Amino acid sequence: MELQFVAKNNAKIPEVMQDYARKKIEKLVHHLPSITGGKVEVSQEGTKSPDQRFIVQVTLDSKGMLIRSQEKAEDIRTAIDRIVAVLTGRIERYKGRLYYRGRGVSSLRQGAAETQDNELPKKVVRSKQFVIKPMSLDEAINQMDLLGHDFFLFISAENDKVNLLYRRNDGNYGLIEPDMS
Numbered sequence: 001m002e003l004q005f006v007a008k009n010n011a012k013i014p015e016v017m018q019d020y021a022r023k024k025i026e027k028l029v030h031h032l033p034s035i036t037g038g039k040v041e042v043s044q045e046g047t048k049s050p051d052q053r054f055i056v057q058v059t060l061d062s063k064g065m066l067i068r069s070q071e072k073a074e075d076i077r078t079a080i081d082r083i084v085a086v087l088t089g090r091i092e093r094y095k096g097r098l099y100y101r102g103r104g105v106s107s108l109r110q111g112a113a114e115t116q117d118n119e120l121p122k123k124v125v126r127s128k129q130f131v132i133k134p135m136s137l138d139e140a141i142n143q144m145d146l147l148g149h150d151f152f153l154f155i156s157a158e159n160d161k162v163n164l165l166y167r168r169n170d171g172n173y174g175l176i177e178p179d180m181s
Contacts, residue, residue, distance in 0.1 A: 001026055002037040011044035011054070017076045024084045025058065031091045034062045042076060058083050067091065132162070140165050141173060 003022055007013050021040055029035050038060040047053060056079035057070040069086045073079035134157040135143070144152035144165055151166040156177070164176040 001029055001035055004037070004039045006039065006041045008041060008043035009045060011042045013040075013042050013076070017080075020077060021080050024080055025060075025087075028060065028084065028087055028091060031088060032062055032095065035060050035067075036063070037061050054079050056080055056083055058087065060087065065094075067094070134160065137165070137175070 003025060005013050005018055005021075025038060025040070038058060041057045041059075043055045044053060045055060051074045052072040053074055054076050055070065055072050056076060057068065058080075060067045067087060067090055069083045069090070071079045071082040071086065073082060132153060132155050134155045136157050140152055140154045140163070143154070144167070151164060153162065153164055155161065156163045161178055161180075163178075166174045166176070168174050
């Protein structure tokens, strides 16, 4: 597996930490052999809270399927350990879904198997329908804030396409626009 290391915000990734991260992350190939590469981004923030000084984000590529996790910690080693634990869980859930889907196991038997592992199956518990109106980006931001949601679906008045506006962890906004090419 080929790993790319990127340092941001004046962070330095010592060679020892790169080797440590490579050794830990390469063990994930045992869980999902189709992982071909990945990217490890390390940034350092000047926060007052020392337990959130380093932010490590790992993105793995498994035949075009991206698996990503981000953790904050007081040092790079702790963040890497946390990320590997989270990614292992995500990979195992992903493999479980593929296993049940490929084996043709009924949803009742699948639910029973997951319940035995003390993990309830995820399901859609609510469905909503609403009228989507054309509006500007500023109107969509205001509407999202008024509703108290972290995301908002709307039709852009500029190009008549469906857009998704969402609130990022840093408090700013993100916009997802469809590319119909």
